[in-house]
Structure formats: structure tokens, C-alpha cells
Amino acid sequence: MNTSYLPETINLHFLSACEMGCTHCFAPFVDCGKLSLSDLKALILKLAQAPRTLGMPKARRLNFVGGEPTLHPHFLELVQYAHKCGLSTSIVTNGYSLIRNGIPKELKVLELVGVSIDSLDHARNRKIGRVVRQNTISENQWYLFFGELSQMGVSLKINTTITQHNVNEDFTDFIRKTNPSRWKVFQAMVVRGQNCKGAEHWKVSRKEYDSFIERHLNVGSALCAEPEELMRGSYAMISPDGRFFDSAEGYQRYSDSILEVGIEQAWNQVQCDADLFLERTRNY
Numbered sequence: 421m422n423t424s425y426l427p428e429t430i431n432l433h434f435l436s437a438c439e440m441g442c443t444h445c446f447a448p449f450v451d452c453g454k455l456s457l458s459d460l461k462a463l464i465l466k467l468a469q470a471p472r473t474l475g476m477p478k479a480r481r482l483n484f485v486g487g488e489p490t491l492h493p494h495f496l497e498l499v500q501y502a503h504k505c506g507l508s509t510s511i512v513t514n515g516y517s518l519i520r521n522g523i524p525k526e527l528k529v530l531e532l533v534g535v536s537i538d539s540l541d542h543a544r545n546r547k548i549g550r551v552v553r554q555n556t557i558s559e560n561q562w563y564l565f566f567g568e569l570s571q572m573g574v575s576l577k578i579n580t581t582i583t584q585h586n587v588n589e590d591f592t593d594f595i596r597k598t599n600p601s602r603w604k605v606f607q608a609m610v611v612r613g614q615n616c617k618g619a620e621h622w623k624v625s626r627k628e629y630d631s632f633i634e635r636h637l638n639v640g641s642a643l644c645a646e647p648e649e650l651m652r653g654s655y656a657m658i659s660p661d662g663r664f665f666d667s668a669e670g671y672q673r674y675s676d677s678i679l680e681v682g683i684e685q686a687w688n689q690v691q692c693d694a695d696l697f698l699e700r701t702r703n704y
């Protein structure tokens with residue numbers, strides 16, 4: 421049974437496809453189908469109409485995540501639709517297609533773009549799997565991209581997942597120069613049935629993760645540390661086939677279909693710890 425109300429930010433993993441192949445990726449959704457465009461819109465409308473917690477000043481935020489959101493054939497249409505429904509919108513992207521093809525003007529409606537950057541080193545990114553046909557994104561390309569986002573008035577968040585490959589990398593200069601609203605640093609999480617094969621080659625201990633965080637405390641208040649135990653069971657997440665899921669027990673546990681049983685019943689079938697959620701979001 422759930423211990424909390426539906427949080428203000430919902431992560432909609434609306435597709436599993438991605439042009440990259442990070443070894444630690446916990447979102448290949450090997451056990452999921454997908455929703456049609458009309459079902460996705462029906463789901464978004466339901467989320468927009470769901471009751472909100474008293475005292476929450478901002479609109480509920482729908483965070484489009486994947487896989488890689490920009491690869492969905494109706495990505496722009498869905499972002500615009502969510503915005504029209506009154507939701508605040510954001511995405512988490514690997515940046516590849518937005519840098520290669522430019523940022524569509526339709527994305528001006530976004531409140532926030534989160535970019536996943538695990539390394540600034542070409543060879544290291546290749547080891548991580550953060551690569552598309554041998555191409556990685558250079559530091560310079562990130563600076564140009566962030567400049568465009570800033571001109572559009574969209575806030576920037578950087579996500580970095582710590583594995584054996586990057587645990588000794590120093591991001592201090594990069595974070596100071598780019599000055600994101602938040603820099604979320606995750607301890608790579610092993611999820612049974614999704615990314616556990618070969619995990620011994622990339623997972624880091626809590627001690628190794630903490631040493632990375634300690635080395636970066638001087639970047640300032642943008643740094644948000646998320647060790648594994650803080651992440652598990654503290655996010656509201658929806659799978660590509662329209663079910664809430666959690667990873668509190670180390671594997672992805674799914675609710676019934678939200679469109680079939682409704683938000684309240686489906687939400688009560690997964691675990692989200694209100695205290696962990698508040699601790700995780702206290703800097704937002």
C-alpha cells in the first residue's frame with residue numbers, strides 16, 4: 421500500500437526506444453508494451469485532472485522521459501497537449517537529436533530540460549554506452565546547446581549517474597561554467613530483470629559514490645545527491661504501457677493500467693514513501 425499522495429511531479433516513461441545503449445540503463449522496459457497516441461492523450465488528461473495536494477502552489481509537472489523522448493513520433497504533439505491541459509512540462513534527454521537537429525520552437529513551452537551527462541570524455545562515454553554510432557557529445561557542443569536553451573527561456577538540469585566508469589571524473593569546472601538550476605547525481609541502481617546482467621562491471625558502492633559527492637561539494641547548492649536508497653520508492657513513474665511502477669523491492673513492480681482502474685487505485689498498488697519523496701525534493 422502506498423504511503424503518500426500522488427506527488428507534484430510525474431515521470432512519464434512513454435517509450436523505451438533510445439539510440440544510445442548505456443550499460444546501466446534501468447529503463448529498457450523489456451517487460452512492457454506501449455500506448456497508442458489517443459491513449460497517451462487520455463492518460464495525460466487524467467493526470468492533469470487528478471486532485472492536487474492542498475497548498476501546492478505550482479501546476480503539477482509532467483516529466484517526459486524514456487528511453488529517449490525525442491524519438492517518439494508524436495513527442496512534440498504530446499508536450500503541447502500536456503501544456504494545453506494545464507500541466508507544467510519537462511523532459512529528460514540524452515541531447516543527441518536536439519543537438520544534431522536543433523531544438524524545435526514548440527519546446528518553448530517546457531519549464532525545464534534535464535540532460536543526462538555521465539562524462540565529458542569521449543572514450544569514457546563509449547565505455548558507458550553513451551554513444552551513437554561511435555559519436556559522443558563534446559563539451560563544446562553542450563555549451564552551445566545550453567546557450568540555446570537559455571535563449572528560449574528554458575531552465576537546465578543536469579543528471580549524472582555514477583558508475584565505475586566515471587566515479588573518478590572531476591565535473592567541478594563544467595558545473596560551475598554551465599550553472600544548471602540543479603545537478604542531480606545518482607548512484608547507478610541495479611534493477612532485477614532490467615539491467616542486472618553485467619552490473620558487477622559498473623555498479624559502485626555507497627562509499628565510492630559518497631567520495632564522488634564529497635569531491636564536488638564545492639560546486640554549490642545546485643548539487644542534489646541521490647544515493648540508491650533515496651531513489652528507490654520515492655518517484656512517481658508511469659511505464660510505456662500506462663501503469664505506475666516502483667523499484668522499492670529491487671525490481672520493477674507494476675500497477676494495473678491507469679486508464680482501466682483509475683489513478684487512485686493504480687497509485688495505491690505501488691510504493692512511494694512520502695518522507696523519502698520530501699527528502700529528495702527538499703531543494704527544488
Ligand code: SF4
Binds near residue numbers: 446486
Ligand atoms: S541515454 Fe538514457 S535512456 Fe538511453 S540508454 Fe542511456 S540511460 Fe538509457
